[in-house]
Amino acid sequence: DVKVTQSSRYLVKRTGEKVFLECVQDMDHENMFWYRQDPGLGLRLIYFSYDVKMKEKGDIPEGYSVSREKKERFSLILESASTNQTSMYLCASTLMDEQFFGPGTRLTVL
């Protein structure tokens, strides 16, 4: 079975903290994605990666960075967390045109 895991289900951080969200897939997929999900807005793409050490900005990259040192792992970094980054974060990886999603991390920034 396909598996995408995320390091935390719930996370609470303070404004200004550096935050790391980790995502691991066990399917040897080339492409991995980070989205944020907000009510009434659907999913919006933050960054994606199509290979190790390769990354591309999505639709809302401001305030975020990413790291992909190994094929199976894709990290999302909030350099200095702000309250407007409180959201649900979803990671996905792709086989052909189907994306497989992790369970999500609900991040609250106080």
Added chain:
Amino acid sequence: AQSVTQLDSHVSVSEGTPVLLRCNYSSSYSPSLFWYVQHPNKGLQLLLKYTSAATLVKGINGFEAEFKKSETSFHLTKPSAHMSDAAEYFCVVSVNDYKLSFGAGTTVTVRA
């Protein structure tokens, strides 16, 4: 640019009655379209996808969707709702080989 619009933010149905979730798309070419479902506290799961083969697409859990080019629609239906169908549903269009564009989502409530 490719995009989708989900016409209902909430749909409430009684158990055993039909479900209809409406989605219109905008695309400059024949798109790949998807429906994903998200149950509470779970990740998104693919229900079905259209990739220019048959216009009526059958998915998991009794759902199906019909691609209508003349109406630029890709509505999702199920003949008889079950309590387990209570979830959020997303209509999605493929932008390119890498990117998907998601609708805002439709929350389905099923009444006993």
